[in-house]
Amino acid sequence: MAPVIDIRGLAIVLGGNTILEDFDLTVEKGEFVAVVGASGVGKSTLLRIIAGLIPAAAGTVEVAAAAAPDRRPYAMVFQDARLLPWRRVARNVEFGAEGLSLDRKARRARAEAALSLVGLGSHGQRYPHQLSGGQRQRVAIARALAVEPEILLMDEPFGALDAITRASLQDELVRLWQETGKTIIFVTHDIEEAVYLADRVILLGGKPGRIQSQHTVAAPRPRLRDHADAQGLAAEIRDNLQNTVSDGGGI
Amino acid sequence: MSTAPDGRHPAPAGPGLLRHPTILAILGFLGFLGIWEGVTRFGLMSPIFLPPPSSLPTAFWREVTSGIWLDRIQQSLDHYLAGLVLGSVLGIALGVATGMSRTLEGLTAWVIRVLRPIPGLAWVPFAILWFQISPAAATFIVGVGVFWINYYATLSAVQGVDGELIELAESFGYRSRLVKLVKVVLPASTPGILSGVRTGLGQAWMSVVAAELFGVAGLGQRMNEAATLLASDIVVVYMLTMALLYGLVDAVFMLIRNRLLAWRP
Numbered sequence: 001m002a003p004v005i006d007i008r009g010l011a012i013v014l015g016g017n018t019i020l021e022d023f024d025l026t027v028e029k030g031e032f033v034a035v036v037g038a039s040g041v042g043k044s045t046l047l048r049i050i051a052g053l054i055p056a057a058a059g060t061v062e063v064a065a066a067a068a069p070d071r072r073p074y075a076m077v078f079q080d081a082r083l084l085p086w087r088r089v090a091r092n093v094e095f096g097a098e099g100l101s102l103d104r105k106a107r108r109a110r111a112e113a114a115l116s117l118v119g120l121g122s123h124g125q126r127y128p129h130q131l132s133g134g135q136r137q138r139v140a141i142a143r144a145l146a147v148e149p150e151i152l153l154m155d156e157p158f159g160a161l162d163a164i165t166r167a168s169l170q171d172e173l174v175r176l177w178q179e180t181g182k183t184i185i186f187v188t189h190d191i192e193e194a195v196y197l198a199d200r201v202i203l204l205g206g207k208p209g210r211i212q213s214q215h216t217v218a219a220p221r222p223r224l225r226d227h228a229d230a231q232g233l234a235a236e237i238r239d240n241l242q243n244t245v246s247d248g249g250g251i
Numbered sequence: 252m253s254t255a256p257d258g259r260h261p262a263p264a265g266p267g268l269l270r271h272p273t274i275l276a277i278l279g280f281l282g283f284l285g286i287w288e289g290v291t292r293f294g295l296m297s298p299i300f301l302p303p304p305s306s307l308p309t310a311f312w313r314e315v316t317s318g319i320w321l322d323r324i325q326q327s328l329d330h331y332l333a334g335l336v337l338g339s340v341l342g343i344a345l346g347v348a349t350g351m352s353r354t355l356e357g358l359t360a361w362v363i364r365v366l367r368p369i370p371g372l373a374w375v376p377f378a379i380l381w382f383q384i385s386p387a388a389a390t391f392i393v394g395v396g397v398f399w400i401n402y403y404a405t406l407s408a409v410q411g412v413d414g415e416l417i418e419l420a421e422s423f424g425y426r427s428r429l430v431k432l433v434k435v436v437l438p439a440s441t442p443g444i445l446s447g448v449r450t451g452l453g454q455a456w457m458s459v460v461a462a463e464l465f466g467v468a469g470l471g472q473r474m475n476e477a478a479t480l481l482a483s484d485i486v487v488v489y490m491l492t493m494a495l496l497y498g499l500v501d502a503v504f505m506l507i508r509n510r511l512l513a514w515r516p
Binding site: 051053072075076078080082084085086087088095096098099127129130147 | 415416418419421422423424425430434435438439441514515516
């Protein structure tokens with residue numbers, strides 16, 4: 001199958017610092033890829049490159065998502081939900097879809113469907129400040145889904161949540177992924193989370209950053225959190241991470 | 252705080268009714284009127300220098316029945332509203348534009364540094380040169396003061412918009428400045444802009460009176476006229492009229508503002 005994301009020879013330079021260099025990555029359609037690595041290694045930058053938010057210094061980023069006027073190729077979910085406080089929940093979900101060629105009725109319907117998909121179907125008329133942190137993050141996911149993206153780019157989306165909320169949102173994300181067949185690139189600093197969620201875990205390291213190691217997660221779904229194989233894999237990734245750090249890659 | 256044995260807090264000491272804020276406010280106000288009345292009744296000050304409150308209803312009625320009161324109110328409100336709208340709209344527009352464009356901010360930096368410290372009333376000579384003693388002159392003076400307040404409030408509100416929300420908009424493909432302005436920047440800076448407008452409401456009222464003291468017909472001009480005739484009771488009537496009008500305008504504005512900002516917790 002043709003890859004949905006094909007990155008070749010990518011280099012990113014921000015403010016004179018080379019963040020990534022000679023970077024290659026391909027992601028298959030429908031794949032769930034987690035990206036881990038020390039802080040500052042360029043995980044979030046990689047997502048912003050794919051989203052076209054910052055320019056590449058060298059190399060190519062090809063996103064082979066179906067171009068349609070009523071969809072976006074990708075949508076981002078950030079660590080903080082970034083809801084617009086002056087919009088009600090339903091209007092927040094419509095935010096991205098307003099730029100698509102959709103009439104108002106179709107947009108409303110999409111937002112409603114996306115909200116029910118994240119279990120907040122009855123919260124559309126609330127304001128963001130009336131929601132819990134976990135609910136706000138669900139709204140952010142619904143807002144991303146409402147543009148019917150081929151690819152979800154998630155930047156530590158559960159990093160600011162408490163452990164219980166995080167676990168339930170992780171399970172919900174896996175369910176959404178299985179129901180919608182989206183391609184997901186999920187940046188996290190939590191190796192257990194990466195191993196629990198993804199098909200493939202990519203460890204970034206070094207300065208400038210590059211791929212240190214890639215790990216296929218073979219565990220069948222639905223997965224168990226305390227599976228011995230998963231724990232072994234997480235330990236292996238953690239060892240690699242330690243090495244990248246002691247080899248002079250900075251944290 | 253000590254707690255009674257039955258678990259309830261003890262009742263506050265003293266008569267409860269007298270501690271009610273509204274009652275206290277009324278008592279204070281009546282006391283104020285009483286002292287004011289007393290000062291002239293007991294001959295401490297001549298009624299010409301300080302008209303007693305009891306003389307005000309008659310003076311007020313004279314102004315109303317002669318039609319002058321409503322006339323002057325209408326004239327002043329005209330200057331006030333025109334200056335307010337003009338100054339606010341231009342100030343907000345320039346504030347938004349400089350807040351969103353580094354180039355424009357750079358270009359205007361020194362011009363603003365020179366013009367900003369000039370008090371609104373220092374423009375009176377030019378107002379008279381350009382517009383003579385006319386409603387336009389009063390509008391101009393009001394507008395200048397309001398302009399700067401709104402410019403600075405808007406500029407800092409726009410520059411304070413969370414960059415992460417802008418990035419969010421860009422991540423959904425909203426790249427043009429106009430779209431980002433409408434979808435994120437303006438709504439996010441509305442609270443700051445409106446607090447500038449509210450400050451302007453008060454400032455404009457002061458400017459109206461000052462501008463009219465130079466002779467443009469309105470409340471300030473009528474006050475000045477009454478003062479030269481030693482009709483100090485009429486001066487007080489117009490002072491209170493201004494307080495009343497400002498209170499009304501501010502109350503109406505707060506109603507609108509609270510509607511616009513209903514989303515705030």
